[in-house]
Amino acid sequence: MYSVKRGGRHGHQAYEPGLEIIANRQLHADLRHALERHQLHVVYQPQWNPPDGELTGYEALLRWEHPLYGPVPPAVFIPIAEQSGLIGIFGEFVLRAACTTAMQWPPGVRTTVNVSPLQLVENKLLAEVCAALTASGLPAGRLELEITESKPAVDSEGALITLHQLKKLGVRIALDDFGTGTASLDMMHRFSFDRMKIDSRFVAGLPEDTRGHAIVGSLISLAHKLGAQVTAEGVERMEQAFSLMELGCDEMQGYLFGHPDAQTSVL
Numbered sequence: 001m002y003s004v005k006r007g008g009r010h011g012h013q014a015y016e017p018g019l020e021i022i023a024n025r026q027l028h029a030d031l032r033h034a035l036e037r038h039q040l041h042v043v044y045q046p047q048w049n050p051p052d053g054e055l056t057g058y059e060a061l062l063r064w065e066h067p068l069y070g071p072v073p074p075a076v077f078i079p080i081a082e083q084s085g086l087i088g089i090f091g092e093f094v095l096r097a098a099c100t101t102a103m104q105w106p107p108g109v110r111t112t113v114n115v116s117p118l119q120l121v122e123n124k125l126l127a128e129v130c131a132a133l134t135a136s137g138l139p140a141g142r143l144e145l146e147i148t149e150s151k152p153a154v155d156s157e158g159a160l161i162t163l164h165q166l167k168k169l170g171v172r173i174a175l176d177d178f179g180t181g182t183a184s185l186d187m188m189h190r191f192s193f194d195r196m197k198i199d200s201r202f203v204a205g206l207p208e209d210t211r212g213h214a215i216v217g218s219l220i221s222l223a224h225k226l227g228a229q230v231t232a233e234g235v236e237r238m239e240q241a242f243s244l245m246e247l248g249c250d251e252m253q254g255y256l257f258g259h260p261d262a263q264t265s266v267l
């Protein structure tokens with residue numbers, strides 16, 4: 001954020017909102033109508049188990065095509081959706097789209113859907129997941145929800161209860177961006193995640209980055225000791241994939257295996 005300074009009439013500096021602030025306000029206003037104006041769609045990025053050469057799933061990622069600005073990154077509009085109370089509606093949209101689309105894939109292939117911590121504390125998630133599974137006919141075991149630990153609120157009692165209920169239903173729960181948040185160890189202590197997704201920042205420098213190598217190796221062994229599988233995010237190069245395989249990583253996701261925006265329909 002910045003401000004544009006203009007000279008005042010009496011030599012004072014008057015502050016006017018900068019362009020970024022105006023653009024941000026515009027995005028807030030426009031996002032409100034994005035769904036009904038069909039500007040939102042879901043793309044899917046494949047997840048692989050390289051030793052077996054097996055496609056295991058697709059992560060659903062939300063996209064916003066702004067009529068004026070073109071594609072707006074989720075890193076920009078998801079926080080706006082969270083601030084303006086739209087994330088619940090968007091989350092339900094992605095959930096329904098992902099479950100319906102996953103019905104076209106082979107039976108062993110799952111879909112993973114990102115869930116905002118706000119959806120978890122909102123209390124409607126369980127009913128929405130049930131409705132999306134029923135409407136699509138997708139078995140609960142083929143749906144995985146990704147909870148990011150980089151935001152607070154996940155460790156509230158209400159959120160934990162919802163996570164337990166979802167697990168009981170047969171839905172799998174993954175901890176996204178593993179290693180980047182402050183609550184990771186605490187959350188892993190309190191909840192039995194089915195999967196940890198190691199954040200791309202630790203994968204980026206493999207295999208040369210010895211510190212990254214040590215961290216990734218330790219995270220994989222920690223996850224396995226807790227009975228969770230591991231997916232590495234942001235795998236872009238062959239050497240990274242080999243290094244991860246050596247370290248016992250179960251699954252990989254990244255441009256090396258498939259770009260989410262390269263395809264809107266899969267298989």
Ligand code: C2E
Binds near residue numbers: 045177233255
């Ligand atoms: P995420 O859940 O960690 O998703 C992975 C991100 O890494 C995606 O960014 C994906 O496009 C990107 N990516 C995948 N492979 C590579 C690679 O090899 N290299 C690099 N540099 N990047 C790679 P994207 O689609 O921009 O999404 C960013 C974040 O926005 C997501 O991170 C997720 O936290 C959030 N997000 C996206 N869709 C949704 C959604 O439907 N609901 C919620 N609550 N959050 C979403």
Ligand code: MG
Binds near residue numbers: 059114146176
């Ligand atoms: Mg994710």
Ligand code: MG
Binds near residue numbers: 114148176177
């Ligand atoms: Mg994330």
Ligand code: MG
Binds near residue numbers: 176177197199233
């Ligand atoms: Mg992630």
